[in-house]
Amino acid sequence: MSTESNLSARSDPQSNDTPLLEMRDVVAGYGNTTVLHDINIGVEDGQIACLIGPNGSGKSTLMKSIYGFADVKAGTITLNDKNITGRSPQENLTAGMSYVLQDASVFPGMTVHENMLMGGYVFNDDDRAARRAEELYDEFRILGDIRNQNAGTLSGGQRRLLELARALMVDPEIMMLDEPSIGLEPRFIEDVFDRIKQLNDLGTTILLVEQNAQKGLSVADRGFVLASGEIKFTGTGTELLNNNDIGRLYLGG
Numbered sequence: 001m002s003t004e005s006n007l008s009a010r011s012d013p014q015s016n017d018t019p020l021l022e023m024r025d026v027v028a029g030y031g032n033t034t035v036l037h038d039i040n041i042g043v044e045d046g047q048i049a050c051l052i053g054p055n056g057s058g059k060s061t062l063m064k065s066i067y068g069f070a071d072v073k074a075g076t077i078t079l080n081d082k083n084i085t086g087r088s089p090q091e092n093l094t095a096g097m098s099y100v101l102q103d104a105s106v107f108p109g110m111t112v113h114e115n116m117l118m119g120g121y122v123f124n125d126d127d128r129a130a131r132r133a134e135e136l137y138d139e140f141r142i143l144g145d146i147r148n149q150n151a152g153t154l155s156g157g158q159r160r161l162l163e164l165a166r167a168l169m170v171d172p173e174i175m176m177l178d179e180p181s182i183g184l185e186p187r188f189i190e191d192v193f194d195r196i197k198q199l200n201d202l203g204t205t206i207l208l209v210e211q212n213a214q215k216g217l218s219v220a221d222r223g224f225v226l227a228s229g230e231i232k233f234t235g236t237g238t239e240l241l242n243n244n245d246i247g248r249l250y251l252g253g
Helices: 059-067 090-096 113-120 126-139 141-145 155-172 187-201 212-217 238-244 244-250
Strands: 022-028 034-042 047-052 069-080 097-100 174-178 205-209 223-227 230-235
Touching: 022 059, 034 047, 034 059, 034 069, 034 090, 034 230, 047 059, 047 187, 047 212, 047 238, 059 069, 059 097, 059 174, 059 205, 059 223, 090 097, 090 174, 097 238, 113 126, 113 155, 126 155, 141 155, 155 174, 155 187, 212 238, 223 238, 223 244, 230 238
Parallel strands: 047 205, 047 223, 097 174, 174 205
Antiparallel strands: 022 034, 022 069, 223 230
């Protein structure tokens, strides 16, 4: 496969700055099954980074290996130059990393407000969690308006906004989003990506996996193409969008 000169295959030599989040030579999977091979990526502070690739390429496993849901067999993962390889999800959340899973994760039997408070359980301080929820209702006004509504009655777009807001309860340094647009109507997809850009503008670094590759790359400062468990290309979001080979193989172009 040919590549353009401004793209890099496999490795990620994005800059001389130390990334906020970095994976170096990571091999990961589940038990005896290896899914990821020699992964090298870096996400700089303040960036939106987007990971794309075909179904089954290992995108969710990459996210889970960072957050402690998958087994890292070799290599290192660092956050702020601190080795977090193999750290538990609980430790990562407490340390200011949030992760919105691909599958619906709201508690349908609880109200919107109760769901928000669940996002702040690491505080061990109900008053602090309540204050943080009120701060977020100023940013997510629609959620403030329906705070007493049962979460099981929300639309798909409202549920996704609730998941995003709840992930912000810990005021994360980095937010990881796995397929934020999956299952949403087009009008809600626009709302979700507008919100992602707004959160980034407010200083939240974001790493997302996105099935809608064109949409994901269009908001990304940095992009990675994953296939068969390996990083095939890295570049800016614009570079990946404009690459003919990537368009043909991964963007449906």
